[in-house]
Every structure is written in C-alpha cells, then in structure tokens.
Amino acid sequence: MKVELRNNKDFFTGLLFIAVGLTAMVISLSDYPLGTSLNMGPGYFPSLMGGILTAFGLYIMARGLIKGEKIAGAWGIRPLILLNLGVMAFGFLIDRFGLAPSLVVLFFISALGGKEFKFKEVLILTVLMTVASWVLFIYGLGIPLRLFVWEN
Amino acid sequence: MLDHLIFGFSVALSLQNLFYCFIGVFVGTLVGVLPGISPLISISMLLPITFTLEPLSSLIMLAGIYYGAQYGGSTTSILLNLPGEASSVITCMDGYQMARQGRAGPALAIAAISSFFAGCVGTVLIGMFGPPIAELALKFHAAEYFSLMVLGLVAAAVLAQGDMVKALAMVVFGIVLGVVGTDVSSGRQRFTFGIYDLSDGIGFTIVAVGLFAVAEVVKNLENTETTEVFTAKITSLMPTLADMKASVNPTLRGTALGSFFGMLPGAGPAISAFSAYMLEKKITKDPSRFGQGAIEGVASPEAANNAHVQCSFIPTLTLGIPGSPVMALMLGALMIQGIAPGPQVMTRNPDLFWGLIASMWIGNLILVVLNLPLVGIWVKLLKVPYRWLFPCIFMFICVGNYSLNNSAIEIYLTAGFGVLGYILLKLECEPAPLILGYVLGPLMEDSLRRAMLLSRGDPTVFFTRPISLAFILVTVLLLITVIMHGLRKKREKGS
Numbered sequence: 303m304k305v306e307l308r309n310n311k312d313f314f315t316g317l318l319f320i321a322v323g324l325t326a327m328v329i330s331l332s333d334y335p336l337g338t339s340l341n342m343g344p345g346y347f348p349s350l351m352g353g354i355l356t357a358f359g360l361y362i363m364a365r366g367l368i369k370g371e372k373i374a375g376a377w378g379i380r381p382l383i384l385l386n387l388g389v390m391a392f393g394f395l396i397d398r399f400g401l402a403p404s405l406v407v408l409f410f411i412s413a414l415g416g417k418e419f420k421f422k423e424v425l426i427l428t429v430l431m432t433v434a435s436w437v438l439f440i441y442g443l444g445i446p447l448r449l450f451v452w453e454n
Numbered sequence: 455m456l457d458h459l460i461f462g463f464s465v466a467l468s469l470q471n472l473f474y475c476f477i478g479v480f481v482g483t484l485v486g487v488l489p490g491i492s493p494l495i496s497i498s499m500l501l502p503i504t505f506t507l508e509p510l511s512s513l514i515m516l517a518g519i520y521y522g523a524q525y526g527g528s529t530t531s532i533l534l535n536l537p538g539e540a541s542s543v544i545t546c547m548d549g550y551q552m553a554r555q556g557r558a559g560p561a562l563a564i565a566a567i568s569s570f571f572a573g574c575v576g577t578v579l580i581g582m583f584g585p586p587i588a589e590l591a592l593k594f595h596a597a598e599y600f601s602l603m604v605l606g607l608v609a610a611a612v613l614a615q616g617d618m619v620k621a622l623a624m625v626v627f628g629i630v631l632g633v634v635g636t637d638v639s640s641g642r643q644r645f646t647f648g649i650y651d652l653s654d655g656i657g658f659t660i661v662a663v664g665l666f667a668v669a670e671v672v673k674n675l676e677n678t679e680t681t682e683v684f685t686a687k688i689t690s691l692m693p694t695l696a697d698m699k700a701s702v703n704p705t706l707r708g709t710a711l712g713s714f715f716g717m718l719p720g721a722g723p724a725i726s727a728f729s730a731y732m733l734e735k736k737i738t739k740d741p742s743r744f745g746q747g748a749i750e751g752v753a754s755p756e757a758a759n760n761a762h763v764q765c766s767f768i769p770t771l772t773l774g775i776p777g778s779p780v781m782a783l784m785l786g787a788l789m790i791q792g793i794a795p796g797p798q799v800m801t802r803n804p805d806l807f808w809g810l811i812a813s814m815w816i817g818n819l820i821l822v823v824l825n826l827p828l829v830g831i832w833v834k835l836l837k838v839p840y841r842w843l844f845p846c847i848f849m850f851i852c853v854g855n856y857s858l859n860n861s862a863i864e865i866y867l868t869a870g871f872g873v874l875g876y877i878l879l880k881l882e883c884e885p886a887p888l889i890l891g892y893v894l895g896p897l898m899e900d901s902l903r904r905a906m907l908l909s910r911g912d913p914t915v916f917f918t919r920p921i922s923l924a925f926i927l928v929t930v931l932l933l934i935t936v937i938m939h940g941l942r943k944k945r946e947k948g949s
Contacts, residue, residue: 319623387869408848409849415672445857
C-alpha cells in the first residue's frame with residue numbers, strides 16, 4: 303500500500319517535532335557541557351527534552367504513515383503572508399521613520415490580507431487609529447515612541 | 455481571612471485600581487460579545503502594554519478581561535444564538551430559546567445573577583484555600599516541585615481537547631523553546647545563535663502573541679463564511695419569582711462544579727459549563743424541557759463558568775502552576791513585572807494576592823451593574839465588521855511588543871511565531887500546552903537540577919519522598935485512565 307504524503311497531517315506534525323527535537327539535541331550535545339546527573343551542565347536538560355520531543359515526533363510520524371489523515375481545509379496563504387509581512391514591515395520601519403508611517407504601512411498591508419479591501423475605509427481607519435495610538439500609547443501610557451523620526 | 459479580605463479591598467478600591475478593574479471588565483465584555491476575538495487573543499495582545507502599569511493594576515485588568523468575557527459571551531448567546539466564547543456555547547441552547555419566547559430579559563438577568571453569585575463564592579474560596587495551599591507549597595522541596603509540575607503539565611495535556619499525544623509533544627516543544635537564552639546556573643548562552651535579543655530568552659509576549667493572536671486572526675480570515683445577525687427584543691429585565699426559585703439550586707450546583715473543575719489544570723471553563731448543563735438535565739424530572747428554554751439550563755452553566763474562571767486562579771497564584779493558557783498569560787504578566795510566580799507571592803506581595811481577589815468581586819459587581827442596562831449597546835457592537843477589527847489587533851500587537859524592549863528583531867520573531875502558530879493550528883496541534891510548557895520549562899530545569907544536587911545525583915528521590923511520589927502516582931494513574939479509555943473506545947468502534 304502506498305501512502306500519500308502530500309497534506310498528511312500527522313506525518314508533517316511528526317516531521318516538525320523531530321526537526322526541532324533533533325536540532326535541540328544535536329546542538330546541546332555538541333556545544334554545551336553535559337555534566338553529570340549530580341551536577342547538570344547546560345546541555346543536560348535540553349538534550350533530554352530534545353530526545354523526548356524526537357521520540358514523540360517519530361511516534362506521530364509513524365501514526366501518520368499508517369492512518370494517512372489529511373490536513374483539513376485550504377491554507378490561508380494570503381492572510382498568512384500579508385499579515386506577517388505587515389508585522390515585519392512595522393518592525394523594519396519603526397526605528398527608521400517613527401510610529402505614524404509604520405502604522406500606515408501596517409494597516410494597509412494587513413488590511414490587504416482580509417477578505418474585502420476598501421481603500422477609503424482603510425484610510426479612515428488608519429488615520430483614526432494613528433491618532434488613537436498617539437493618545438493611548440504615547441500620551442496616556444507614556445511609552446517612549448515618536449510619531450515621526452526626522453533625524454538619522 | 456476577614457482581615458486579609460479587608461486589606462485586599464482597601465488596595466483594590468484605590469482610584470487607580472478601580473479604574474483598571476473597570477477597563478478590564480469593559481474590554482472583557484467587549485471581547486466576549488465580539489465573535490472571533492477570544493480572551494486569549496485580547497489578553498496576549500494587551501500583555502506587553504501592561505508592563506507600563508503597576509503589577510497589581512495589570513493583573514486586575516487582565517483578570518477583568520477574562521471573567522468579563524464570560525459575561526459578554528453569555529449576552530450574545532442569549533440574544534443572538536451566537537456564542538462569543540467557547541464556554542457560552544451551552545448557554546445558547548436554552549438562553550436563546552428563552553429569548554425567542556420573549557423572555558430574553560429574564561434570561562439575561564438570571565445569567566448575570568447566577569454568575570455574580572458564583573463569582574462571590576469563587577472569591578471566598580480563593581481566600582479560604584489560597585493561604586493554606588501556599589503554606590503547604592512553601593514546604594515543598596525541589597523534588598516535590600518537579601513532580602508537581604510534571605503532574606500539572608500532563609494533566610493539562612490530557613484534559614485538553616484533542617489529541618493527547620500531540621498535546622504532550624507540544625508541552626515538550628514548549629519546554630525546549632523555554633531553554634533558549636542564558637542558562638542560569640552556568641551563565642552559558644543556549645540556542646541564541648549569537649543574537650543579542652535572545653540572551654534573555656524568547657520574550658514570553660512574543661510567543662504568546664504569535665501563537666495565539668496572530669495565528670488566530672489568520673485562521674479567522676481563512677474561512678469565508680459570513681454570519682447574519684438577528685436580534686431578539688428585550689421587553690422586561692425582571693425575572694419572575696418562579697424563575698428565581700427555579701434557579702437557586704441549579705446555580706448552587708453549577709457553582710460547585712465550576713469551582714471544582716476550575717482548580718484542576720487543563721480543563722477550560724467550557725468543560726465546567728457543559729458538565730453543569732448535563733447534570734441539570736440528568737437530575738430534572740422533565741428532561742424534555744431542556745433545549746426549549748429551561749431557566750435551569752441558563753443559570754447552572756453560567757454559574758459554572760464564572761466559578762471556574764475565579765477558582766482557576768487558586769493553583770496559579772498559590773503554586774505558580776497555571777492550569778490553562780489564560781492563566782499562563784497571567785503568570786507571564788507577573789514575570790514581565792519581575793515577580794517570580796510561586797507560593798512566596800502571597801507572603802512577599804500580599805497586596806497583589808488579596809488586592810486581585812477583592813478586585814474580582816468588585817469587577818463582578820461592576821459587570822452586573824454595567825451589563826444589564828447596557829445590553830443594547832453591546833449588541834449594536836456586533837455590527838462592527840471584522841475587517842476593521844483585525845488591523846487594530848495588529849496595531850496593539852506591534853506597538854505593545856516593540857515597546858517592551860524597542861527591538862525590531864523581536865517584532866520579526868513575533869511574525870515568525872505567528873507563522874509557526876498557524877502551521878501548528880493547521881496540523882491540529884493546540885498551542886495551549888506549548889505555552890504551559892514554555893512557562894514552566896525553566897522552572898522545571900531548575901528544580902530538577904536542585905533536586906538532583908540535594909539527593910547527590912540519586913534519581914529515586916522523586917519516588918522516595920511521599921508527596922513527590924503521590925504526584926507521580928496521580929500522573930501515572932491519569933495517563934493509564936486516559937489510555938485505557940481510548941483503547942476501549944477504539945475496540946467498541948472496531949466491533
């Protein structure tokens with residue numbers, strides 16, 4: 303019997319856990335002193351946990367190969383990419399240009415990830431929320447952010 | 455206990471704390487009313503901002519969001535058959551039927567009154583059980599602590615809905631993520647890959663916001679269904695005397711069930727509400743009334759979920775062991791403030807413990823006063839489209855996380871955890887156990903180390919100390935029960 307790997311839910315879950323577990327195990331075994339169980343070094347606990355995670359991963363992967371259950375529903379690739387792109391853009395811009403320009407970019411990119419995009423609505427929302435965030439974060443909570451960064 | 459409660463009220467009644475209590479329950483009700491925004495999303499999104507507040511104020515506000523959301527959720531369940539929260543799905547069954555029969559007002563009033571009653575009981579229970587549990591826990595040796603954390607994590611994974619093996623694996627995944635950063639005892643940097651921003655570990659808010667808020671919003675945007683909203687009219691709020699009488703016993707039973715489940719790790723308020731409803735249905739003389747607008751079916755689950763929410767603070771505040779992801783976020787809020795969670799909180803920061811308890815009672819009162827007259831406004835809010843809401847959620851996420859350390863790298867990491875969280879959701883791995891493991895991981899490593907040091911490297915220490923042994927035995931028993939149950943189910947299915 304040939305097992306279909308595409309969209310195999312448990313196969314990929316197992317793969318993810320094995321990848322993380324093995325990475326943790328390999329790095330801690332090769333780079334950090336293991337110590338003894340009496341006096342544990344920095345590598346002891348992570349290599350142990352990495353090993354357990356890998357074992358779980360192997361079990362789940364094997365189960366996936368036997369059962370072959372598929373991932374349900376379509377992937378929301380568009381919101382996934384656009385929303386996280388918006389977050390990244392905010393991180394990139396905030397140091398360089400300040401809060402207001404970063405928020406404008408964040409609102410427009412993330413709103414594009416929604417089901418409907420209405421330019422006028424997003425524009426009004428952006429302006430309102432930028433003002434609100436100035437009042438709330440900078441004025442109200444005293445978070446040291448600047449609306450615009452002109453220098454540098 | 456009375457002295458302590460009076461002290462708590464004196465702290466909670468300060469103008470500042472009252473203000474944050476109000477903000478908390480207000481935001482909570484809002485969140486509870488709006489579908490698609492869970493208390494988890496809103497608490498994780500507001501978590502970084504609480505850094506600017508005082509520790510007590512931030513806890514009061516976050517707790518207010520949590521129990522406020524239970525109220526808000528029941529409002530939309532009754533009026534619109536639209537549960538804002540998972541725990542109010544049960545309330546829909548009879549609450550909405552009552553509304554359709556023109557009895558929306560009494561349903562709302564009974565829901566509020568039974569919730570308030572449960573909240574009061576919860577407050578007293580925390581005051582009663584908190585101090586002795588904390589006192590006992592202060593005597594715990596590292597070995598007991600380690601075993602207790604193992605029990606807490608296994609119980610949370612086992613009792614959570616979904617696949618048990620995956621939940622356990624997610625706990626371990628969380629523990630592994632918790633290792634990132636500087637090792638406390640050797641000073642060695644682990645898994646930081648030379649990135650300075652990681653030397654203190656991956657920020658708790660980054661993991662929480664990425665996995666819960668970002669991933670949830672992406673998931674919400676992936677399905678294309680739109681819900682239509684019909685509103686029931688509210689004529690009179692006053693329940694009849696017969697309604698009140700019929701609700702007394704169910705409220706008491708719901709409160710008892712909710713308090714019990716609340717103290718257990720892993721069980722969410724939805725479990726409490728559901729079991730309370732089932733209990734009422736089982737003991738009533740005429741079960742056919744359920745689902746047709748039986749007032750007991752509103753009173754009991756509403757009491758249960760509110761009692762649950764209150765009592766879930768007991769293990770969190772006294773042992774430093776969170777039973778649910780929301781409680782993990784509460785501990786995260788403490789840790790952001792530099793307060794190490796555990797039994798010492800009650801002795802070192804008594805204002806925090808008693809102030810929070812008192813504030814929950816005040817908050818419940820505010821909710822009754824606030825919600826019943828304002829029901830109309832809350833319902834109107836439902837018309838706010840999601841496409842306006844989610845960019846605002848992202849504004850809070852970005853500004854909040856950035857303001858913690860002014861680090862752009864942490865913002866990139868947040869996006870990274872958002873992607874990871876979404877992938878995990880698609881693979882049907884609940885993120886809740888991960889966050890519990892993430893919070894408890896460093897504490898586990900520390901107590902494992904100390905236990906082994908004190909026992910001179912003898913691993914049997916976990917079995918020779920009686921309390922530790924008891925925790926281990928309960929853990930094993932729990933696992934065996936669940937596995938046996940699963941096997942029996944499989945066999946029944948097979949035959």
